[in-house]
Amino acid sequence: MKLFDELKWRGLVDNVTSPDVEDAINNEQLTFYIGTDPTADSLHIGHYSSLLMAKRLQMHGHHPIMLVGGATGFIGDPKATGERNMLTPEVLQKNYDALHAQISKLWGFDMVNNLDWTKDITIIDFLRDYGKLFNVNYMINKETVKKRLDSGISYTEFSYMILQSLDFYTLYKTRNCTMQIGGQDQWGNITSGLELIRKKCGADVKCYGLTMPLITKADGTKFGKSESGTVWLDPKKTSPYELYQFLFNTEDTKVIEYLKKLTFLTKEEIDALEVSLNEEPHKREAQKALASQVVKDLHGEEGLDSALKITNALFRGSFAELNDAQKLEAVAQMDQIECPCGLMLEDVLIQTHIASSKREAREWIKGNSISINGNKVNDPQMLIAQGNCCVQDYMILRRGKKNYYCVKMKEQEN
Incomplete structure (x- = not known):
């Protein structure tokens, strides 16, 4: 199976900007980038698929660049639900440093900060050199902007598209980056x-874009910082x-x-797990494999051993076999x-x-159905x-084999 076919089989390809993307991914060695803004001090599971996408391409000879948006983080990518809260420079810097350390430790990707090439652009230069190349009618027809037209969108968030376009153009000019990947x-x-690159550098420039389906829960909501849990x-x-x-x-689905x-x-391993899921779903072999693989990849054998x-x-x-830190981890989930x-x-049970x-x-109690911290009473x-x-x-109470209760003891009031 060629790389692009594998990406499609994994459900990682939503759309491409050119039919040439398939050949470029299969046969070239592209420099590409994936970006995220430092709106929190850690990445979350919703980012994980994109980061693995970068790793998959890297393993086949492509070169990933991870962009952490020190500049775009000041603005905020427009959401369909309304304006984002502005973060202070201090919070953004703290978040940027945390993401930089996290990405470097886990993946070791080449990293850039778009604040480096944005901070010295004057408002006049921005409007003349870049704003002049964007048609407002074109911009308001973009899906996210279109969803905000009735409720209203600030010029600040409206201009986010231009800033991110500037990122792609700058990385193309300075790093020969010819593809952007995103959700x-x-x-x-x-x-x-891509339009900005072509207007600045010529219509025959070969650059590409690839989008990935968002990872969603069974109820259709996406994983993200704005979602609960x-x-x-x-x-x-x-x-x-x-x-x-x-x-x-x-969920099995x-x-x-x-x-x-x-x-x-x-594919062979996942196909076998799918057979197990269909024939013996109660064994949850697919879920065990998923949990074990992701925890091990992120936190190593030590993290997986502790979880198990x-x-x-x-x-x-x-x-009794757990240390206090592990007991607190268990308690936090109950x-x-x-x-x-x-x-x-x-009376405690009542x-x-x-x-x-x-x-x-x-x-x-008399039927030996109640345990306290693993001991029958x-x-x-x-x-x-x-x-x-x-x-x-x-205190951990258990009734039978499956019913656990975490009881927080407090002193009686006088």
């Missing part, structure tokens, strides 16, 4: 960049265990798509119920709504206090 929502910015690539913001659990809980887009597993250790400890109820200290176990009555609570009148916590103020 499907970047089509308008990419084609505008952001999954970060920084292990301090989303631990390896949290990432593992997030991916392990992928999405897991094969994610395996294609977020891992380097071969916490997962297995929760499954078996063997909390719904927490507050309960005062000094109650009998049967107070936390685990049991609906004392009779039910006693039956469960069978005394309904056992007093529960801070000493029963497994880490900090948290």
